[in-house]
Amino acid sequence: MELKSTSKNKQTRLSTSPYKGTSDSYPEEMFYRNYLFGIWKETAKSFGYEEYDTPLLEEASLYKAKSGEELANKQLYAFTDKGGREIAIRPEMTPSLARVIAAKRKELRLPLRLFNIGKFYRYEKPQRGRNREFSQLNIDILGIEDRTSEVEITQFIIAVMQRLKAPKETYELRISSRYLLDYLYNDILKASEEQKSNITKAIDIFPKISKNNFPKYLKEINLNSEQIKQLEEFLQWNLNDLEEIKEKSKGAKQLLELFSLLDELEINNVKFCPYIVRGLDYYTGTVMEMFDIGGNKNPRALFGGGRYDNLLEIFGEEKLPAFGLGWGDITTLDYLKTYNLLPPYTPNTELFITLMDKEYTKESFRMASFLRDNGINTEVQLEEMKLSKQLDYANKKSIPWVLIMGQEEKEKNKVLLKNMKTSEQLLVSVTDVPAKIG
Amino acid sequence: MELKSTSKNKQTRLSTSPYKGTSDSYPEEMFYRNYLFGIWKETAKSFGYEEYDTPLLEEASLYKAKSGEELANKQLYAFTDKGGREIAIRPEMTPSLARVIAAKRKELRLPLRLFNIGKFYRYEKPQRGRNREFSQLNIDILGIEDRTSEVEITQFIIAVMQRLKAPKETYELRISSRYLLDYLYNDILKASEEQKSNITKAIDIFPKISKNNFPKYLKEINLNSEQIKQLEEFLQWNLNDLEEIKEKSKGAKQLLELFSLLDELEINNVKFCPYIVRGLDYYTGTVMEMFDIGGNKNPRALFGGGRYDNLLEIFGEEKLPAFGLGWGDITTLDYLKTYNLLPPYTPNTELFITLMDKEYTKESFRMASFLRDNGINTEVQLEEMKLSKQLDYANKKSIPWVLIMGQEEKEKNKVLLKNMKTSEQLLVSVTDVPAKIG
Numbered sequence: 001m002e003l004k005s006t007s008k009n010k011q012t013r014l015s016t017s018p019y020k021g022t023s024d025s026y027p028e029e030m031f032y033r034n035y036l037f038g039i040w041k042e043t044a045k046s047f048g049y050e051e052y053d054t055p056l057l058e059e060a061s062l063y064k065a066k067s068g069e070e071l072a073n074k075q076l077y078a079f080t081d082k083g084g085r086e087i088a089i090r091p092e093m094t095p096s097l098a099r100v101i102a103a104k105r106k107e108l109r110l111p112l113r114l115f116n117i118g119k120f121y122r123y124e125k126p127q128r129g130r131n132r133e134f135s136q137l138n139i140d141i142l143g144i145e146d147r148t149s150e151v152e153i154t155q156f157i158i159a160v161m162q163r164l165k166a167p168k169e170t171y172e173l174r175i176s177s178r179y180l181l182d183y184l185y186n187d188i189l190k191a192s193e194e195q196k197s198n199i200t201k202a203i204d205i206f207p208k209i210s211k212n213n214f215p216k217y218l219k220e221i222n223l224n225s226e227q228i229k230q231l232e233e234f235l236q237w238n239l240n241d242l243e244e245i246k247e248k249s250k251g252a253k254q255l256l257e258l259f260s261l262l263d264e265l266e267i268n269n270v271k272f273c274p275y276i277v278r279g280l281d282y283y284t285g286t287v288m289e290m291f292d293i294g295g296n297k298n299p300r301a302l303f304g305g306g307r308y309d310n311l312l313e314i315f316g317e318e319k320l321p322a323f324g325l326g327w328g329d330i331t332t333l334d335y336l337k338t339y340n341l342l343p344p345y346t347p348n349t350e351l352f353i354t355l356m357d358k359e360y361t362k363e364s365f366r367m368a369s370f371l372r373d374n375g376i377n378t379e380v381q382l383e384e385m386k387l388s389k390q391l392d393y394a395n396k397k398s399i400p401w402v403l404i405m406g407q408e409e410k411e412k413n414k415v416l417l418k419n420m421k422t423s424e425q426l427l428v429s430v431t432d433v434p435a436k437i438g
Numbered sequence: 439m440e441l442k443s444t445s446k447n448k449q450t451r452l453s454t455s456p457y458k459g460t461s462d463s464y465p466e467e468m469f470y471r472n473y474l475f476g477i478w479k480e481t482a483k484s485f486g487y488e489e490y491d492t493p494l495l496e497e498a499s500l501y502k503a504k505s506g507e508e509l510a511n512k513q514l515y516a517f518t519d520k521g522g523r524e525i526a527i528r529p530e531m532t533p534s535l536a537r538v539i540a541a542k543r544k545e546l547r548l549p550l551r552l553f554n555i556g557k558f559y560r561y562e563k564p565q566r567g568r569n570r571e572f573s574q575l576n577i578d579i580l581g582i583e584d585r586t587s588e589v590e591i592t593q594f595i596i597a598v599m600q601r602l603k604a605p606k607e608t609y610e611l612r613i614s615s616r617y618l619l620d621y622l623y624n625d626i627l628k629a630s631e632e633q634k635s636n637i638t639k640a641i642d643i644f645p646k647i648s649k650n651n652f653p654k655y656l657k658e659i660n661l662n663s664e665q666i667k668q669l670e671e672f673l674q675w676n677l678n679d680l681e682e683i684k685e686k687s688k689g690a691k692q693l694l695e696l697f698s699l700l701d702e703l704e705i706n707n708v709k710f711c712p713y714i715v716r717g718l719d720y721y722t723g724t725v726m727e728m729f730d731i732g733g734n735k736n737p738r739a740l741f742g743g744g745r746y747d748n749l750l751e752i753f754g755e756e757k758l759p760a761f762g763l764g765w766g767d768i769t770t771l772d773y774l775k776t777y778n779l780l781p782p783y784t785p786n787t788e789l790f791i792t793l794m795d796k797e798y799t800k801e802s803f804r805m806a807s808f809l810r811d812n813g814i815n816t817e818v819q820l821e822e823m824k825l826s827k828q829l830d831y832a833n834k835k836s837i838p839w840v841l842i843m844g845q846e847e848k849e850k851n852k853v854l855l856k857n858m859k860t861s862e863q864l865l866v867s868v869t870d871v872p873a874k875i876g
Binding site: 013014015017018019023024025026030031045048050051054056057058061065079081083087099103104113114119123132141144146149152155159261264265314315316347349352366368372375376393 | 451452453454455456457458460461462463464465468469471472483484485486487488489490491492493494495496497499500503515517518519520521523525527537538540541542547549551552557559561570571579582583584586587589590593597699702703752753754785786787790799800803804806807810813814815816817818820821831834835
């Protein structure tokens with residue numbers, strides 16, 4: 001690697017664009033992201049979940065075990081560090097979470113309720129709802145075998161949507177079970193081992209391709225016409241169909257239990273959808289995805305989640321029942337924008353102290369300290385400038401209050417407090433400002 | 439890359455350790471980190487700073503321009519992505535910030551007050567106060583030529599230390615100026631261009647090596663005995679020495695201005711230290727570092743910062759006066775631990791709802807929803823279990839309130855609210871619980 005001197009050579013000047021598939025967050029975008037993150041965080045805490053974190057880099061082998069071919073190879077940012085270690089930027093949280101739990105398996109009190117908001121990388125083609133860098137809420141409950149864990153997470157999801165003021169008719173949580181696939185493969189389709197993974201992929205594709213093309217696709221992966229008919233029927237199943245097989249299928253039984261509890265709690269933005277399978281290898285049991293159903297602008301799932309009762313086995317640890325989801329920021333912010341659900345951007349500064357004379361700099365700093373200690377976010381004019389220009393700055397930044405101290409005010413040991421909306425001005429002592437604003 | 443199947447083979451089971459030089463944050467560590475991050479964030483907002491963010495990955499060329507050999511080569515996590523782009527995990531924030539500003543130079547209103555708390559990677563030998571992954575607050579003010587920008591950032595630093603309840607006698611902000619080095623090299627030492635960077639390194643090392651070894655080190659880098667004497671004298675300079683050269687040195691003049699303002703504001707945890715130089719190439723003017731002076735446990739700087747008025751030039755943009763700092767979490771958390779300044783860890787859950795009978799699950803979920811909507815962080819028992827075990831769980835987790843509903847209470851449409859500290863029990867309606875706890 002060479003040190004290039006670019007500063008004096010305009011022709012080799014650096015690009016100001018962020019790396020492909022990533023984006024910069026200026027204060028306004030950051031405000032929106034923080035709004036979403038804040039609701040995620042507060043809601044998770046209100047359910048008694050504790051925050052944790054893991055490193056951005058992991059040994060690459062962590063993803064080769066159970067994350068599936070796509071995440072572990074095609075989309076993985078993997079490289080060798082200067083010490084020869086094969087490492088990767090995390091593309092998802094669950095394997096790291098499993099590692100962290102496995103490391104302290106014996107000390108940790110069950111059930112564990114955990115959440116994290118972090119950044120992830122996947123090498124993908126950037127498009128609407130998908131970027132190479134994204135943030136994700138991960139929320140997981142570990143140690144609960146019962147369907148009550150799914151109910152709690154669903155309650156959490158609905159609570160977040162309510163706090164985001166999402167209209168009920170715009171979203172739907174679609175749920176199925178991986179165990180139902182076992183029934184489909186072994187009891188209905190009598191599928192061979194090779195067929196299974198191809199069929200899982202086909203089911204995943206089903207909602208995304210046209211009804212006419214689907215049978216063609218199934219033929220291509222060597223399903224016979226009887227199997228194609230059976231699979232298409234399966235994909236139309238509803239809860240009544242599950243009733244018929246509940247003695248024979250663990251998946252059907254669990255889904256009926258879950259939907260019965262959700263029904264009793266009057267949670268009705270949920271639907272059994274047999275085509276929900278999720279792409280990751282480690283899922284067992286219940287799987288879910290959230291969709292925008294208010295239009296066709298956001299076709300990608302807002303998030304997905306599921307059970308992964310066996311994941312700790314990759315560390316040689318005993319199984320641990322686990323259920324959780326990863327909720328991405330990009331699709332969710334797209335959704336919130338689509339339905340105008342984002343609050344108006346408001347900068348942090350509440351009060352601006354003008355500078356009439358360089359001599360008053362010291363007083364400005366002192367007043368600012370006092371006001372900040374009293375809970376007012378205060379910005380100070382740092383260089384001499386025409387007052388009109390200073391007021392213009394405060395006005396353009398939508399700062400609601402301005403404090404002016406000229407010679408006259410200084411002599412009286414007072415300041416002029418100006419309300420920028422009403423243009424009202426009050427001559428007050430600095431110590432009275434917090435009460436006037438509060 | 440091969441897909442390894444490790445799940446069924448105990449011998450190839452994965453390690454539960456995090457990648458070398460990184461660490462996992464369990465809820466307790468996360469609580470401490472969030473405590474520090476919260477104070478950084480609230481204090482930055484109280485000064486009218488706005489939050490922004492940039493991607494974790496940047497084109498590697500961004501660091502080759504002005505970050506200096508160590509960061510840009512030895513410590514950089516650089517690799518080639520699947521599309522052939524040379525990228526790097528950011529080792530510091532300033533070049534990204536400069537990029538973000540340069541990209542919207544004409545639209546952005548000056549001065550810009552910006553902050554970010556993010557993660558960074560440097561390939562280093564892990565040791566106390568230093569890890570490969572770390573978090574850092576970056577706070578910067580752009581567009582102000584005057585020393586008032588340094589004063590504002592210093593006020594911010596002191597405000598953070600006060601909010602962290604740091605004893606005044608345990609920390610010291612050491613300040614110098616890169617312009618002073620120009621004076622040292624050109625007017626005192628008459629150093630050659632080759633000598634300059636070696637001397638800068640020597641000055642940086644000065645506080646870390648013994649007084650006896652320092653002259654030897656200077657001889658090794660080919661300083662003559664006159665130069666050695668002059669340099670050793672320079673390193674003992676105080677503000678009076680600056681007075682003598684203030685007409686001849688921009689650095690001296692600026693430092694005197696700065697210290698005079700700080701003095702008037704009675705900020706006295708600051709000291710002029712001629713050996714503060716900072717390792718990064720892009721610094722101009724004022725540079726600063728914060729030290730723990732309460733003992734010898736934390737020899738590394740808590741943070742460093744400085745002026746970088748010319749950094750936008752690497753993007754072919756005009757200069758923009760800029761001053762800022764990067765404040766790391768690792769040394770600061772070490773410091774807070776050393777002086778017992780961290781608050782006691784308290785989990786999020788305020789109230790725990792026990793489950794006496796599986797039949798009551800639905801009521802538990804309903805009560806929890808009501809309590810959460812009324813601001814109480816509520817955890818629910820999700821599986822049937824002996825009541826004593828449930829209470830034991832709540833007790834061990836230090837949850838202050840427990841809610842019990844047995845058959846008797848259910849018939850009366852009441853619940854038993856238990857204060858876990860006093861063991862007091864109250865029979866109340868669920869709707870009265872928020873008032874009882876609040």
